Amino acid sequence: MKQFFSFVKKEFHHILRDPRTMLILLGMPIAQIIIFGFALTNEVKNSKIAVLDNSKxxxxxxxxxxxxxxxxFDIEKSLTDxxxxDAEFKTGKIKMVIVFPQGFNEDLQHFNKAQVQLIADASDPNVANTLANYATAIIMDYQNRITDDRKLPYTIHTEIQMLYNPQLMxxxxxVxxxxxxxxxxVCTMMTAITIVREKETGTMEVLLVSPVQPLKIVIAKAVPYLLLSMVNIMSILMLSVFVLGVPINGSxxxxxxxSILFTLTSLALGLLISSVTASQQAAMFISLVGLFLPTVMLSGFMFPIENMPLPLRIISNVVPAKWFYTIxxxxMIKGVGFSLIWKEVLVLTGMMLFFLVLSIKKFKIRLA
Incomplete structure (x- = not known):
């Protein structure tokens, strides 16, 4: 029994002396519960909307x-016409517009009924439907509050219009x-194991003694995956249009x-992971675990980013998928041009150059 406890003690010493193991054992559960606790919610909060008040x-x-x-709701802007x-929706900042017609209060007082129009951005159908329901509930609450005990109650009709996706598909x-x-x-994981594979199989020595510069070696690793990713892009777009019925309203x-720019960013990130890891298992682990959760949770694809607390919203800015999803x-859905997405394109370009330069600098020209 004493030997058994000695082995247990030895194992504890191994764990406590390894900071990476301690981080996985104690840090990962804390990080996951915080991220999932704040991000996994169907509730929509702090949505930016605009108001067109023709009655005032x-x-x-x-x-x-x-x-x-x-x-x-956060009223971001008051519109004048x-x-x-449509121009406000295409900026991507506004989720819904509430339109009050002229003579709203006059119609309410003289005819006991008035009308409000809710125009929502249905490119994200779940958010649009939720916001319309929230706004309708608030309007109904106001209607009930001003009706009081009148014999002929006030009635406010809400007309809901869903832009870009009226069927709420x-x-x-x-897509x-x-x-x-x-x-x-796919791009990050595949490229993440390329340089590591050369190290493990021993062929990296042949590459290092060749006259080829490290820059050309790194770029040559990415070219085949870039070409294959272009095939993936075309197949996804064709399936989206002809099978799923999602139109391409823009250019x-x-x-x-x-899409090619985002692919290059992903490839550069994969090359960086490949340059700093020593085994294919480590490279694949970082690619899957380190990128899958941020891509799903912090890109705005599954859960609205505006629902999250400020620290997570700040962290989401370093997730390349967030910018590509917005673009x-x-x-594809709103049909906007380059003039309205140039900031997102600039961010992706900067990320791609940063990852590529860093992966070249981290590329070791000598084997340890």
Whole structure:
């Protein structure tokens, strides 16, 4: 029995002396419960909306204040005309627009009924439907509060309009998210094991004594996966259009170009992982565990980022899939041009260059 406890003690010493093991055993559960606890929710909060108030009377002012005071909405902008609604939606910042017609309070007082229009961005159908339900509930609460004990109650009708996806098809949100997830995981995971495989099989020595520069070796590793990823891009787009019925409302060339840029970013990240790891198992572990959860949880694909606390929203900015998901949804579903997505394209370009330069610097020209 004493020998058994000696072995247990020895194993504890091994674990406590290895900071990476301690991080996995104690740090990972804490990180996962925090991320899942704050991100895994069907509730939509802090959604940015705009208001077009053509009446500007007592009733609309009180109703706007009640909507803005709820935790579900943040009124980002007050619009002046109906034509500006589509332009606001295409910026991607506004999730819904509430339109009050002229004479809202007058109709309510004289005819005991009025109308409100809710226009939602249905490129994400779940969020659009949830926001419309929240707004309707707030309007109904206001209606009940002002009705009091009147014999003829006030009635506020809400007209709901879903832009870009009137049928509320889930594929409109599913396709951009799957594109981001597939390209990120496949490209990164495949390239992450390329240089490591050379180290483990012993062929890296042949490459290092050759006259080929490290830059060319690194780029040569990525070229085959880039070509195969272009095939994946075309197959995903064809399946989306002809099988799932998701239209490409924007420029096809712009969509393909941005997809190639995101592929290059993923390949550069995979090469960086491959350069800093010593085994294929470690490279695959980092690619799967280290990238799968952030891609799914923090890209906006599964859960709205605005629901999350500020630290997670800040962390989401370093997830390449977040920017690509925004671009694909804007170009493919909303039909926007380069002028409205240039910031996201610039971020992806910067990430791609950063990962590529870092992977070249980390590439060891001598074997230990």
């Amino acid at each position: 009377d007592v009733a609309t002012t009180a109703l706007i204040q009640q909507i803005n005071s709820s935790r579900y 109906y034509k500006s609604i 889930g594929a409109y949100s599913f 951009p998210g799957v594109m981001a997830m597939v390209l990120m995981l 096809l060339l712009l969509l393909i170009a941005v 694909v949804k804007s170009v």
